[in-house]
Amino acid sequence: MTTEGFTKNRAVIWLVVLVAFVLLMVLASVLTSGDKIQGIAPIGVTAIGLIGIFVVYLATARSDAWEVGTRQVVYMAIGAALYGVFNYIFNTIPMPSVSQVSLRPAVCIPVFFGYAFGPVVGFFTGAVGNILGDFITGWGVYPAWDIANGLMGMVPGLVMLFADKKRSLNFLTGLVAVLIVIVAALVFLNPQVPGPWTGEIEDFSFWAWAFIIGGVVVIAGRFVLERASVDLAAVNLWGTLGIIIGIGFAALADIWVNGYSFATAIIGEFAPAAGPNILNSMILTPILLAAYQAIQARTGR
Amino acid sequence: MLIAWRYRERDTIIQRLDPRARIIFMLAMLFSIIQFWDLRIMLLFLGIAVLQYALARLTWRETRRAWILISFIILFMTILTFFTGRGGVEYAYHEEHLIRRLGPLSIPIVGWQIALNITAEKTIFALSQLARMYAITIMAITIPYTVDPSLYGVTFRGLGLPDKFAYAMDLAFRFVPTLGRDFSITLDSQRARGYEVEKLSGGIVAQIRKLAPLLVPVTINAIVGAEDIIDAMDLRAFGVGPRTWVRRLTYRRADKVLIVAGALLFVVSTVLAFMDVGDLWVPEVLMRLATG
DSSP states (O other): OOHHHHHHHHHHHHHHHHHHHHHHHHHHHHHTTSGGGGTTHHHHHHHHHHHHHHHHHHHTTTSGGGOOOHHHHHHHHHHHHHHHHHHHHHHHSOOOOBTTBOOOGGGHHHHHHHHHHOHHHHHHHHHHHHHHHHHHHTOOOOHHHHHHHHHHHHHHHGGGGSSSHHHHHHHHHHHHHHHHHHHHHHHHHSOEEEOTTTOSEEEOHHHHHHHHHHHHHHHHHHHHHHHHOHHHHHHHHHHHHHHHHHHHHHHHHHHHHTOOOHHIIIIIIIHHHHHHHHHHHHHHHHHHHHHHHHHHHHHOO | OOOOOSOOOOOOHHHHSOHHHHHHHHHHHHHHHTTOOOHHHHHHHHHHHHHHHHHHTOOHHHHHHHHHHHHHHHHHHHHHHHHHOOSTTGGGOSOOOEEEEEEEEEOTTTOOEEEEEEEHHHHHHHHHHHHHHHHHHHHHHHHHHHSOGGGHHHHHHHTTOOHHHHHHHHHHHHHHHHHHHHHHHHHHHHHHTTOOGGGOOSSHHHHHHTTHHHHHHHHHHHHHHHHHHHHHHHHTTTTSSOOOOSSOOOOOHHHHHHHHHHHHHHHHHHHHHHTTTTSOOOOHHHHHHHHO
C-alpha cells in the first residue's frame, strides 16, 4: 500500500472513531439528565469542523493543492521557523504602536505561505510556527491557538483548489453574500436577545445592518482591488477570511476552554487579535508576494 | 539576534519522562478540566498542575517574563467575563443571587445603560475560571522549558504524525537559529543604511509598510536557499521509504503509568460530569451575603 493510501485509511479510521465517540457521548447524555448535551458541545463542534475539512479534502483529493513532496516539506519547515522567529522577535523588539492597533507583521507569513505553496504548507506554517514562537518565548503550548494559527495559513491556500484566482474570487464573493444574507436574516427574525452587558432583553437589529454594510464593503473591495491585480484581491480576501476563521475558532474555543462569555471572547480576543492581524496582513502579504513572484520569474522555479 | 531555547537539561523526574507520555497526559488534563466548574475540583486539578510544575524545578527567574504577561491576560479576561457574565457557559448557573448592584451608568450620546450585578454565582464563577485558567497554563508553560527541541519530530512521529510532517517539524526546529542569525544580519544592514526600527514614523499603515525592509529580505532569502535543500533531499531520495530517527523514544514503566493515569483521569472526569458532579458550587458564605 502506498504512503498516501495508508494515511488516507488511517484518516478514515480516526474519523469513524471520532464519530462513534460523539454518538456515544450524545447517547450517554440522553440516557442521563440530558442536560450534559451542552457540555459536549465543544466536541460536537470540533467533530463537525473536522468532518467538514475532511469532506472538502475528499472532494478535492485529486488536486495538486494537497500534494506533500520534498518541496512542501522544506517550505513547511521554513515557513514554521520564520513564523516562530518573527513572532518572537516582533514581540521582543521595542516597537511603536499606534492607538489600539499593534504591529504584528509576522501574521503575513502563514497567509503568504498558504497562498503561495498550498493549504498543507499554510496550515503547518501557522500551527507549528505558533508552537515554535511559544517555545522560544516560553509561553507554553495551547492547542486551540495552534490550530487557529494553522487555519490562518490553510484557508488562503484553498485558492489552489480553483482553476484560477478569478474563479476563487467569484466563489468567495458568493460565499460572503450568502453568509451575510443568512446572518442578517437570523438577526432580523430574532432581534430581541439578552444584552451581553446588562443581561436585559435588547434589540440587536443594528448588527444585521452592520453585517450587510460590512458585506457590501468586502464585495466592493474585491472589485476595487481586482482593478489593480487579481493576485492582490485574492491574497487579501483569502487572507482576511483565513484570519477571521482562525481567530474566530480560537475565541470560540476559549468560551468552552476558559469559560469566557461571548462578549469576552469577541471584545477581549477576537476584535483585538483579528483587527490588527487583518491590517498587517493586507499591507505586508502583497509586498511579500510581489517579491516572491519577481524571484520566481528570475529563477524559473 | 541570538535565539535561545528555553529548554535546559535538568535531572528531574519530569524530564526523565517520555515527551509523548507528557503530551498525552497534558491533553487528558485539559479535556478533564474543561468538564467542571466546581471550585473544589478545580483546586484539585490546580494542585496536580502545581505538583508537575514543582517537579520540573523551574525557577522564577527563567519564567518571570512569561508569567507576568500570562497573568495579565488571565486577570483581564476573568474581569471582563465577570463584567459581561453570559455566553458560552450559561449552563454553569441558571439563577443568580444578587449581592450588590452597581449602576446603571448612562453613556452619553449613544444612551447605552451599563449596569453590573455582583452576584454569588458570578463571583464564584470568576474564582473557578481563574483556577481553571491557571491549571491549564501551568501544565502548558512547563513544556517549552522541559522538552528537548531536538525530540519534537520523533515525539510527534511516535504520536502518529506521518513521517514527512514529523520531519518537517524537526527541520523547522533546526532552522530557527539560522533564521535568527539571518534576521540579525538584515537588521544590521538596514541600520547601516539609516533604518531605525525603534523610530518608525507616520500613520499605522505607513509604520506597517516600513517593516517590509526587515521581513521581505529574510523571507525571500530563506525561500531561495530552500531550493538547495530541496535538491539535496531529492538527491538522497527523501520520502521514498519510511524514515529512521537518530534519537529513539521508548516507553518506560513511569511513562506507561502516566498515560494510564491520564486516561483514567479523563474517563472518571467524564463519568462524574455526566452524573452532574462538579457543576458550579456556591459556598454558603456567598449565599448568606446575597440573602443579607
